[in-house]
Amino acid sequence: MNKTPISWTQYTWNWATGCTKVGPGCLNCYMFRIYEQKRIQDPSKVVLHPERLLQPLKVKTPSKVFVNDMGDTFHSLVPDELIEQAFRIMEELAPWHTYQVLTKRINRMRRFSQGHPFPSHIWAGTSVETRKLWARAEMLKEVSTQVRFLSLEPLLEDLGDLDLTGIHWVITGGESGPRFRPMNLAWARRIRDQCVEQGVAFWYKQGSGYFPESDKYLDGMVWHNFPAPSIIISDGLKVGQTTRRDQSEAVAPKATLF
Numbered sequence: 001m002n003k004t005p006i007s008w009t010q011y012t013w014n015w016a017t018g019c020t021k022v023g024p025g026c027l028n029c030y031m032f033r034i035y036e037q038k039r040i041q042d043p044s045k046v047v048l049h050p051e052r053l054l055q056p057l058k059v060k061t062p063s064k065v066f067v068n069d070m071g072d073t074f075h076s077l078v079p080d081e082l083i084e085q086a087f088r089i090m091e092e093l094a095p096w097h098t099y100q101v102l103t104k105r106i107n108r109m110r111r112f113s114q115g116h117p118f119p120s121h122i123w124a125g126t127s128v129e130t131r132k133l134w135a136r137a138e139m140l141k142e143v144s145t146q147v148r149f150l151s152l153e154p155l156l157e158d159l160g161d162l163d164l165t166g167i168h169w170v171i172t173g174g175e176s177g178p179r180f181r182p183m184n185l186a187w188a189r190r191i192r193d194q195c196v197e198q199g200v201a202f203w204y205k206q207g208s209g210y211f212p213e214s215d216k217y218l219d220g221m222v223w224h225n226f227p228a229p230s231i232i233i234s235d236g237l238k239v240g241q242t243t244r245r246d247q248s249e250a251v252a253p254k255a256t257l258f
């Protein structure tokens, strides 16, 4: 596993790398960019790395682990047997971590979960970048899991009114890199407001730009919340709903369930 600058996780664990593009969010995929620049592998070929499966055991501190950020766990060329082995590692051999499994192949994740429900330390997520792709979120609601999350990035348009029933965590942000497509902050605000209204933990990752990683403020605040009962703080404010004097580095939850 490698430490990662991705703000909402701590490690990446890549036992299946490479992918094929499935929608507008994939257009400027960073995995393609990195692999093409560094000539590490053909990014459009799925390569399996079973020798990396045991890597989580080497990190003893409980951590958040993004599973296969350089590919897609539920790509059709990743065999069921390998996915089963990875789940065995996550469930039995290194269950002290929290695993974040994010896929655009949500139909396959849904089918897999029906025979293999996810425990609470394996979070199930999918990406939605345009209104037309909201069907993925509806499918996520049918995944047999305890924690569901949406990655609404790169946010490419106003997603409109969202029904977040059954969703525990929402991440949003703009696109990075040389060919970034600009994100209107009003689109992100609308998502944030609906998360607050519907009691869903909200994470604003970044604006859009060549290097937007340091642009983590939305209306002067950092919105970095994980799904947990701790989204309600003792003074009755929801995390993120701070007063202006609190608008520095925000609002990390005081405790998390997971």
Ligand code: SF4
Residues within 6 Å of the ligand: 018, 019, 020, 021, 022, 025, 026, 029, 030, 031, 032, 069, 070, 071, 072, 104
């Ligand atoms: S699904 Fe993810 S990894 Fe695969 S091409 Fe799209 S953005 Fe890249």
